Amino acid sequence: MSAIEDLVTELAKLPGIGRKTAQRLTFYLLKQPAETATRLAEAIRTVRARVRACGECGTLTDEDPCAICRDPRRDASLLCVVEEASDVTAIERAGRFRGRYHVLGGRLSPLEGVGPEALHLDRLMERVANGGGAALREVIIATNPSMEGEVTATYLQQLLKPTGVRVTRIARGIPVGGDLEYADGVTIAQALLARRDMADSDRPEGT
DSSP: OOHHHHHHHHHTTSTTOOHHHHHHHHHHHHHSOHHHHHHHHHHHHHHHHHOEEOTTTOOEESSSSOHHHHOTTSOTTEEEEESSHHHHHHHHHHTOOOSEEEEOSSOOBGGGTBOGGGSOHHHHHHHHHHGGGSOOOEEEEOOOSSHHHHHHHHHHHHHHGGGTOEEEEOOTTSOTTOOGGGSOHHHHHHHHHTOEEOOGGGSOTTO
16 A cells, blocks of 8 residues: 555544545645644644543543643532533533533443443542532533433433432533534533423433
């Protein structure tokens, strides 16, 4: 395999990058000064070497704890639970939420063999119990509005119910089947503002 073909193949493995786009990117890089490719390669090596999960909330960071967890201005009584670290970035982009986060590291998907043990639920329950040094008054479930996200939200509601903490679900401003990562800031802000308490009637049929 030629060097060009090898790079095209690797780029095509990235999400949202088809083979034609990978080819365009490859030839674009070949037209740039050598320093451009060197900086890109170094940036990739650096992010792989330095970025890790925050020991407090689970988001990706090059500092532990992350900037959000270290910020004393954040409201520790509000905890927003999301599926992935990219969802934290999406909500922060909206600029309306001033609480803290908990990243599950995925979502329940029985068909794919992803059960509760694969998510960071023990740490979540520990944080709810301890409150991070403050009285936790609300947990906002901000899983994606997909079938798996709804199942995960229902599971979390049942898991958190005995703790007595208020559990809310972000409103349906996010389109069903969509991902927080690709939603615009206004939509996310409205969904957070219109969150509601979760009830047993919210459980998907058959669960």
